Amino acid sequence: MRRYAGVIAVVAVLMLVVAALSLFVVDQRQNAIVFRLGEVVNVKKDPGLYVKLPLFDNVRYFDTRILTIDSAEPERFLTSEKKNVLVDLFVKWRIIDVRNYYVSVGGDEARARTRLLQTINDSLRAEFGNRTVHEVVSGERDKIMELMRQRANEDASKIGVQVLDVRMKRVDLPTEVSESVYKRMEAERKRVANELRSTGSAESEKIRADADRQREVILAQAYRDAQKIKGDGDAKATAIFAGATQANQEFYTFYRSLEAYRQSFKSKNDVLVLEPNSEFFRYLRSGGKAGGK
Numbered sequence: 584m585r586r587y588a589g590v591i592a593v594v595a596v597l598m599l600v601v602a603a604l605s606l607f608v609v610d611q612r613q614n615a616i617v618f619r620l621g622e623v624v625n626v627k628k629d630p631g632l633y634v635k636l637p638l639f640d641n642v643r644y645f646d647t648r649i650l651t652i653d654s655a656e657p658e659r660f661l662t663s664e665k666k667n668v669l670v671d672l673f674v675k676w677r678i679i680d681v682r683n684y685y686v687s688v689g690g691d692e693a694r695a696r697t698r699l700l701q702t703i704n705d706s707l708r709a710e711f712g713n714r715t716v717h718e719v720v721s722g723e724r725d726k727i728m729e730l731m732r733q734r735a736n737e738d739a740s741k742i743g744v745q746v747l748d749v750r751m752k753r754v755d756l757p758t759e760v761s762e763s764v765y766k767r768m769e770a771e772r773k774r775v776a777n778e779l780r781s782t783g784s785a786e787s788e789k790i791r792a793d794a795d796r797q798r799e800v801i802l803a804q805a806y807r808d809a810q811k812i813k814g815d816g817d818a819k820a821t822a823i824f825a826g827a828t829q830a831n832q833e834f835y836t837f838y839r840s841l842e843a844y845r846q847s848f849k850s851k852n853d854v855l856v857l858e859p860n861s862e863f864f865r866y867l868r869s870g871g872k873a874g875g876k
Contacts, residue, residue, distance in 0.1 A: 604637030660711040675748040683743030
C-alpha cells in the first residue's frame with residue numbers, strides 16, 4: 584500500500600491542476616467571455632461553475648453592476664443667447680451585451696466612458712444651443728436630462744451598454760454672465776409680483792364692494808322689518824287705546840285733560856289767561872270727581 588501512496592498523491596495533484604485549468608466560476612455580478620486561441624467562442628451570463636479547455640481557452644470577466652461616470656471638471660456650453668454656462672453632470676450605466684462591448688471597445692472601460700461622455704457632450708451642446716439660459720437653468724432642465732439619457736442610450740446600445748440615468752448636478756453661470764442674468768430674473772420676478780398684486784387689489788376691491796352692497800341690503804331689510812314691527816305695535820296700541828276709550832268715555836276725557844295740563848304747565852314761562860269757570864279747569868274745580876260738575 585505504501586508503494587502506491589506516492590502514485591496516488593501524484594495523480595491527485597494532477598487532477599487538481601487539471602480541474603484548476605478546466606473549471607471557472609461566474610458569479611452574479613459578472614458576465615464572462617471564453618476565448619479560444621484569441622477568438623470569442625462563448626459568453627457566460629448566468630452565475631455558476633463552467634468548464635473550459637485547459638491551455639487553449641482563457642476567460643475574461645466583465646463587471647455588469649451599475650457604473651458611474653462623474654465628470655471631473657464642469658464642461659462649458661453655449662446657449663442660444665451666446666452665453667456660456669458651466670455644467671457638472673454624472674451618468675449611470677452598465678454593460679448589457681459583453682460580446683458587443685468587447686468587440687466595440689475591446690472591453691476597455693475607459694474607452695466606453697470616453698465614448699459615452701462624447702455622445703452626451705455633443706447632445707448637450709446641441710440642446711443648449713437651442714435654449715436660453717433661463718430655460719437651461721430652471722425651465723426645461725428635466726426635459727433636457729431625459730433627452731440626454733435617451734440619445735446616450737441609443738448610442739450606447741451600439742457598444743453593448745445601457746445608459747440608466749443622466750443628471751446635471753449643477754449648472755452655473757460664469758461670473759461675467761451671472762450678474763446680468765440675475766438682474767433679468769429679478770426684473771421678471773418683480774413683474775410677476777406686480778401682476779399678482781394688481782390682480783389681488785382688483786379682487787379685494789370687488790370683494791369689498793360686494794360686502795358693502797350686502798351690508799346696505801341687510802340694513803335696509805332690518806329697517807323695513809323694524810318699521811313693520813313698529814307699525815304693528817302702534818296699530819295694536821291704538822286698538823287697545825281705542826278699546827279702552829270706548830269702554831269708558833269719561834276716563835278718556837279725564838286722560839286727555841291731564842295730558843293738556845301737562846303740556847300747558849310744562850314751562851314756568853308759559854302764560855295762560857282763562858276765565859275761572861272755563862271748561863279747561865273742569866277737573867281742577869271738581870277735584871278729579873267724575874263728570875267734573
